Amino acid sequence: MFLVTGATGDIGRRVVRLLRTHEMSVRSFVRLTSRYSELEHRGSDIFIGDLQEEKDIQKACQDVQYIISAHGSGTNALSLDYRANIELIDQAKANKVQHFVFISVLGVDRGYEDAPVFKAKRAVERYLQASGLNYTILRPAGLASNLLPLAERFRETGLYLLIGDPKNRTSIISTDDLAKMVVDSVRVAAARNKILPVGGPSILLRGDIPQIFGRIFNKEPVLINAPLLLVDGLRGALGLFNSEGQKALGTFRTLLANEFFCTTEEIANLEAIYNFKLETLESFIKRYLAV
Numbered sequence: 250m251f252l253v254t255g256a257t258g259d260i261g262r263r264v265v266r267l268l269r270t271h272e273m274s275v276r277s278f279v280r281l282t283s284r285y286s287e288l289e290h291r292g293s294d295i296f297i298g299d300l301q302e303e304k305d306i307q308k309a310c311q312d313v314q315y316i317i318s319a320h321g322s323g324t325n326a327l328s329l330d331y332r333a334n335i336e337l338i339d340q341a342k343a344n345k346v347q348h349f350v351f352i353s354v355l356g357v358d359r360g361y362e363d364a365p366v367f368k369a370k371r372a373v374e375r376y377l378q379a380s381g382l383n384y385t386i387l388r389p390a391g392l393a394s395n396l397l398p399l400a401e402r403f404r405e406t407g408l409y410l411l412i413g414d415p416k417n418r419t420s421i422i423s424t425d426d427l428a429k430m431v432v433d434s435v436r437v438a439a440a441r442n443k444i445l446p447v448g449g450p451s452i453l454l455r456g457d458i459p460q461i462f463g464r465i466f467n468k469e470p471v472l473i474n475a476p477l478l479l480v481d482g483l484r485g486a487l488g489l490f491n492s493e494g495q496k497a498l499g500t501f502r503t504l505l506a507n508e509f510f511c512t513t514e515e516i517a518n519l520e521a522i523y524n525f526k527l528e529t530l531e532s533f534i535k536r537y538l539a540v
């Protein structure tokens with residue numbers, strides 16, 4: 250039995266679909282408010298709970314052999330990115346789980362002080378490495394699925410809003426490829442007890458993305474390039490009445506202000522480990538938007 254947290258998220262729902270395609274038994278950890286009917290129809294067990302509740306995590310981990318931690322936090326990095334994962338790892342040990350897959354983030358080891366999600370994920374990585382469990386830690390760059398709403402808006406308007414430096418490099422990964430790696434990690438020996446940077450097949454400039462959309466939709470892009478100062482202004486204003494929101498924006502700013510890309514060697518290594526060719530951003534968008 251696989252336990253998947255974040256089972257209704259962009260990565261998690263693709264992981265559950267793949268596992269069910271291979272007829273593996275899956276327990277999807279969802280909230281009562283989550284949109285989980287698709288997972289149920291695909292034959293996954295549904296465990297309703299809240300990852301902020303230790304007792305829910307304890308119950309969900311009973312009798313599972315594999316744990317895939319794919320939940321996100323929104324604004325609560327301490328409770329969800331940190332505490333929930335520590336509890337999942339403790340329960341994995343208690344239940345003698347065979348393999349633990351953790352979705353971290355590229356750049357987590359760079360010591361970004363203003364990014365609580367990065368700090369939480371690095372602490373969890375260390376805890377998992379010291380746990381004695383078999384593990385795979387995947388550190389993705391940006392997910393292609395994040396760009397689907399932007400691509401839809403571009404199709405209608407030709408507009409693309411880019412905050413920060415268009416020359417910053419990125420390695421957008423097909424969310425389907427990432428889900429495949431997650432699932433394969435429990436059986437591929439070369440992925441065992443590894444931390445792997447995960448990106449797409451080519452290094453892109455952030456400014457390449459509207460050009461790619463332009464090619465796909467046959468439309469000249471109208472680029473609105475806003476400075477990072479915009480986010481700084483928003484953070485300053487938020488700090489006056491919502492310090493949690495201000496901290497969450499710190500992670501967002503870190504993502505916009507820095508480069509997140511994998512080297513060609515890292516990508517070749519990834520393709521060798523998982524034995525498949527990674528999909529380009531262009532192909533991913535075309536597939537989903539039926540172009």
Ligand SMILES: NC(=O)c1ccc[n+]([C@@H]2O[C@H](COP(=O)([O-])OP(=O)(O)OC[C@H]3O[C@@H](n4cnc5c(N)ncnc54)[C@H](OP(=O)(O)O)[C@@H]3O)[C@@H](O)[C@H]2O)c1
Nearest residue numbers: 255256257258259260280283299300319320321352391392
């Ligand atoms: N998106 C990216 O570009 C990116 C890049 C690198 C790493 N990552 C990491 O990859 C992981 C998954 O990202 P994603 O984009 O697939 O996530 P996502 O689409 O934002 O989904 C988040 C998931 O977490 C669940 N969740 C949130 N709070 C919960 C709670 N209290 N109890 C139970 N479940 C809860 C959500 O459930 P509901 O459906 O109920 O909201 C949802 O299933 C995250 O750890 C993220 O940091 C993402």
